[in-house]
Amino acid sequence: MLYLIGLGLGNERDVTLRGLDAIRSCAKVYLEAYTSVLGVDASRMEALYEKPVVACDRRFVEQGVDAVLDEAKDTDVAFCVVGDAFAATTHGDLVIRAREKGVAVRAVYNASIMNAVAGTGLSLYNFGRTVSICFFTPTWRPDSFYDWVRENRKTGAHTLCLLDIRVKEPTVKALCRGIEEYEPPRFMTAATAATQMLEVEETRGEGAYSEDTMCVAVARVGQDDEKIRACTLGEMRRVDMGAPLHSLVLVGDVMDIESAMLATHEVKPEDYYEGEPPSQMLDA
Amino acid sequence: MLYLIGLGLGNERDVTLRGLDAIRSCAKVYLEAYTSVLGVDASRMEALYEKPVVACDRRFVEQGVDAVLDEAKDTDVAFCVVGDAFAATTHGDLVIRAREKGVAVRAVYNASIMNAVAGTGLSLYNFGRTVSICFFTPTWRPDSFYDWVRENRKTGAHTLCLLDIRVKEPTVKALCRGIEEYEPPRFMTAATAATQMLEVEETRGEGAYSEDTMCVAVARVGQDDEKIRACTLGEMRRVDMGAPLHSLVLVGDVMDIESAMLATHEVKPEDYYEGEPPSQMLDA
Incomplete structure (x- = not known):
């Protein structure tokens, strides 16, 4: 068995x-x-x-x-x-x-994060398709999530964005020489996801969302130091959610009770990074 | 706390x-x-x-x-x-x-059923909004689910349909006389849900789905006698999923792996009700 x-x-x-x-x-x-x-x-x-x-x-x-x-x-x-x-x-x-x-x-x-995201106060009934956001590289900036987000937002549905995790990725040296050597683990932050998503909106320009779109980030869901913060996507670029794992929800149309729950998670001044946000989180 | x-x-x-x-x-x-x-x-x-x-x-x-x-x-x-x-x-x-x-x-x-429905083999990423199907009465045939199902199907998303549960509902006598008396518990079967959904399609006529639409029913998810069966919505009207709770998924566009998983749950001749399906399930 x-x-x-x-x-x-x-x-x-x-x-x-x-x-x-x-x-x-x-x-x-x-x-x-x-x-x-x-x-x-x-x-x-x-x-x-x-x-x-x-x-x-x-x-x-x-x-x-x-x-x-x-x-x-x-x-x-x-x-x-x-x-x-x-x-x-x-x-x-x-x-x-x-x-x-x-x-x-x-x-x-x-x-699963797929249901525990309801801890934000957003109703699971109102989520559309889930998307993945991958780390951009200088030459690869995958934006296939954009079409699904746009469709969700047309109907007012929320979108859960699962953020990239790179664990045990072979180094370039390892790939070239056939040896076993790995990159340090990387976990995408909610701030990086917000930055990448806004870059894609700028490129695609179809108005699926904007800097003013409400979003809510979750970190370490179910752990003792779980953190949930709601703000605009523009603000989220500077919010420090702490250690991994992070996920991000683009908020669609909200019912009164969802709105009241989000208000309890409103971002505070002390939630912002001091200085520039790190471009990626390097370690757990 | x-x-x-x-x-x-x-x-x-x-x-x-x-x-x-x-x-x-x-x-x-x-x-x-x-x-x-x-x-x-x-x-x-x-x-x-x-x-x-x-x-x-x-x-x-x-x-x-x-x-x-x-x-x-x-x-x-x-x-x-x-x-x-x-x-x-x-x-x-x-x-x-x-x-x-x-x-x-x-x-x-x-x-939650919201994530455990992935036990069907359908990817959680590909689900759109979740809907509720309520018991029809002679005078009340709520069809608000239909619009969401139609939107999901436009984009090829699956739809999880949660089925009505009536537990500790006061009897009419109780309501009139102010006494404590309850109806027997009722749990909607997948067969009843399929019947009601096809009735709504016939009334609304917008072609959101049909008798030929693939669906998959789940019963007693996570229990030892969990049952999962896939067939068309027309066939589902006669499929006996056994004791509650039941849920039903209207299947959208499928990837190869989802299709292979659904094939393992294909309905068999012995899954059909003998005679007429009960119009509602009366007891757990």
């Missing part, structure tokens, strides 16, 4: 009792560690689980997962995912490959 | 360790029991929590909640919600009233 277990968003104690029962019953425990990260070290998970945890990077999941599925034929294997079991599409792929191999799959659901 | 605690979707063991820690530390535990239901009796929660649980109906939450907030001024109180802490807008209202009274609020996130 392959258990696909959502670990939730905060720390190791956000696993459900059902999830912990399953993990403890498994012979082997894998942790997917590239689409998101928990706010704790794997050693704290191992202490709770009472067994070792094998961290998997993207290459492992995309290329080496057949070995995991073969193990799951004869024994119980837990594949743990930060957030919910099915939050990333790679996990759907895992289920399909498991079924092809005749391996039974059982999911244990948990919170 | 007021803890707003998501209990997840399945049974009492879907609470997170963080949530259980909070519940056990609280002097008083309330359970919101009208927007959704867990698959277990409150006595099993009480055994796990090691304390009594006070079930709240809609009237209690909308009218009597000030007493709870007053308790939360001096002691820790847990307000438990099936699914995620913020899934229903009434809970946002609770947070605002708590803040007005100077009561600190802490949320414990969990899975």
